[in-house]
Amino acid sequence: MLGIEYPIFLGGMAHVSRAPLVSAVSAAGGLGIIGSGGMPPDVLAAEIEKVREMTDRPFGVNLMLMDPNIDAQVEVVLDAGVAMVTTGAGNPAKYIDRLKARGIKIFPVVPAVALAVRMARAGADGIVAEGMESGGHVGEVTTFVLVPQV
Known part of the structure; x- marks a missing residue:
């Protein structure tokens, strides 16, 4: 589904999951994920380009839905056509159809079964179940x- 060798995703950690780490994880066969939390849209676009310069392997972007720039970040992701997005801190339902129309897979990060069910019904391609020991x-x-349970 994602064109990766190993079922390992890099967590989209804000201020940490940047091009060097993202490209290394993707090059090693996992899925690197850019942490876009707090990132201005132009910086996100530049970070996506840096990853593409460093690897030809699939990678994604984590979208923090409570970010004040979320609508602009979604536009950057749509324009860039990354392989997938993970989402957190909010409901991605209003973005799912637009992302899927561009061939972008969507994997909401969920802390509860009820949210996993809601995201599956909304059309998510996959679910990332995140327990309390996660960051x-x-x-x-x-x-x-x-x-x-999920």
Whole structure:
């Protein structure tokens, strides 16, 4: 589905998951994911180009839906045509159809079964189940408990 060798995604960590790390993970057979949280749209566009200069392997972008620049970031992702996006900190339903129309896979990061079900019904291509031991915006159960339920 994503053209990767190993089912390993780099977490889209804001201020950390940038071109050098993203391209290294993708080049090694996983899926590098740019952390766009707090990133101005022009910086995101430049970061996508840097990754493309460093590897020809698939990579994605994590979109933090509470970011004040989210609509502009989505436009950058649509224009760039990255392989996939992960989303967090909000409901991506209003963006799913536009992303899928451009062939971009969408994998919402979810901390609960109810949200996983809602995202599947909204048309998500996959789900990233994130337990309470993860960083970022997490729920109340561990990954070990959450994954079998999802």
